[in-house]
Amino acid sequence: MSREIEQFQVQRMIGNNVVMVQGEKNGKEYVIIGKGIGFAVKDAGVIESNDHRIEKLFRLEDREEWSQYQILLEDIDPKIMKITDEIIGDITCQFPGKLNDKIYLALPSHIQFTIYRLRNGMDIINPFLQETKMTFPKEFEIAFKAAEKISDEFKIQIPEDEVGFLTYHVYSAVSNVPVGQLVKASNIVNELIEMIREERKITFEHGSMNHVRLMIHLRFSLERILQGSLIDNPFVKHIKKEYKAEYKLAQKLGKVMQSSLEVEVPDEELCFLAMHLHRLFQTLEKNK
Numbered sequence: 385m386s387r388e389i390e391q392f393q394v395q396r397m398i399g400n401n402v403v404m405v406q407g408e409k410n411g412k413e414y415v416i417i418g419k420g421i422g423f424a425v426k427d428a429g430v431i432e433s434n435d436h437r438i439e440k441l442f443r444l445e446d447r448e449e450w451s452q453y454q455i456l457l458e459d460i461d462p463k464i465m466k467i468t469d470e471i472i473g474d475i476t477c478q479f480p481g482k483l484n485d486k487i488y489l490a491l492p493s494h495i496q497f498t499i500y501r502l503r504n505g506m507d508i509i510n511p512f513l514q515e516t517k518m519t520f521p522k523e524f525e526i527a528f529k530a531a532e533k534i535s536d537e538f539k540i541q542i543p544e545d546e547v548g549f550l551t552y553h554v555y556s557a558v559s560n561v562p563v564g565q566l567v568k569a570s571n572i573v574n575e576l577i578e579m580i581r582e583e584r585k586i587t588f589e590h591g592s593m594n595h596v597r598l599m600i601h602l603r604f605s606l607e608r609i610l611q612g613s614l615i616d617n618p619f620v621k622h623i624k625k626e627y628k629a630e631y632k633l634a635q636k637l638g639k640v641m642q643s644s645l646e647v648e649v650p651d652e653e654l655c656f657l658a659m660h661l662h663r664l665f666q667t668l669e670k671n672k
Contacts (some may be wrong), residue, residue: 390433397422399458401469404486405431416442417488418517460462460492464499467537468492471530472557478526479558487557493535494553504541510545512570518596519603523554530554561607569606572644576602576637580661583633586668594664601660609647617652623659630658630665 392405392414403422405414408430416431417440431438468491475483484552510516517524527550531542552566577598581587588594608615617623624631634657638649 391628392416392431392433394429394431398465401465403431412443413442414488415485416441430533440485440488460496462497464492464495467530468495468531470525470533474526474529475554475557476478478522481558482558484560487553490556490563491553494549498542498546498549499534502546508543508546508549510548512574513548513572514566514591515530515573515599515603516548518591519600520551520555523558524548526550526554527551541643542601560606561610566643567609569603569610572606572641573599573602575644576640577668579640580633583636588668594667598660598664601657605653605657606641606645609641609649609653610645614650615652615656617655618651619659620655623655627658627662630653630661634658635660 391492392580394403394405396404398404401417401419401421403416405416405574406412407414418435419435419439421431421435433441468488471491472483472487475487475657496644499510525541527547529546530550534540535542552563556563556566556571572573578657609614619623631654634654637657638654641647642649
C-alpha cells in the first residue's frame with residue numbers, strides 16, 4: 385500500500401537548501417532541508433512529501449521558538465547557508481548519527497550575528513574558552529575548522545573566543561543539550577570551583593591536571609542531573625562514613641546546583657562528587 389502524498393505550502397525561502405512550509409492538512413509549520421529544495425520554489429509554491437530533494441523535515445514545537453528563528457533567518461546570506469551545510473557535513477563525519485535538528489537553524493543564525501559583530505568592531509569575549517577547549521576537544525577541533533571556513537569566505541578574522549562559542553553549537557548538535565544550557569552549566573561550574581577553593585583554602589593552577597579533572601567531573605555531573613541520567617553508586621554508605629567532610633562539602637555544592645538548575649540532585653551523584661573531592665584533596669596534600 386503506497387504512502388499518501390502530503391503537500392506543504394511554502395511560507396518562506398531561507399536559502400537554496402532551506403524552506404519554511406505549512407502542512408496543508410494539519411496546518412502545522414515545518415522546516416524542510418534539502419540540496420536545492422528552495423532553488424526552484426517560489427513563495428506560495430508547493431512541495432510534495434515525496435520530493436526526492438527532501439533530506440530533512442522537522443517541526444519546531446515551541447511557537448515562540450519558531451517565531452524567533454523566522455526573524456533571525458529572514459535575511460540570512462546564502463553563503464552562510466552554504467557554509468553551514470559544509471560545517472554540518474564535517475560534524476556528521478566525526479559524529480555519525482542523527483544530529484539535533486535545531487543546528488540547521490541555530491548555527492546559521494549564530495554565524496550571521498558573529499559576522500555582523502566582527503564587521504562592526506564589536507568584541508567577542510568568551511570567559512569559558514579554556515574550559516571549553518579542555519572539556520570538548522573533538523568538538524573544538526571541528527569548530528576551529530568551521531571558523532577557518534567562515535574567515536576564508538567572508539575575509540574576516542574569527543577570534544579563538546568565537547571558536548569556543550561555535551564549539552557549543554557543535555556539542556549541542558551531537559548531544560541534544562541546548563546551547564543556553566551549556567552556557568549556564570559553565571557559569572555554575574566556575575561558581576562551584578570557587579566554592580571549593582574558598583571552603584578548603586586551596587589553590588591549584590588554572591589548566592592544571594587537578595583543575596581539568598575537577599572541571600570535567602562537575603560539567604558532566606551537571607549534564608547527568610539535567611538529563612535525569614541516574615547512575616548507580618554502590619559505595620554510598622561507605623563514602624558517607626569514610627569521607628564525611630567531603631560529603632558535607634558535596635551537599636553544599638549540591639544545594640547550589642539544585643537552586644541553579646531547579647532540579648533535585650541525587651544522593652548518588654553527591655557521593656561520587658565527595659569521592660572525587662577526596663582524591664583531589666589527597667593529591668594536593670601530597671604535592672605540598
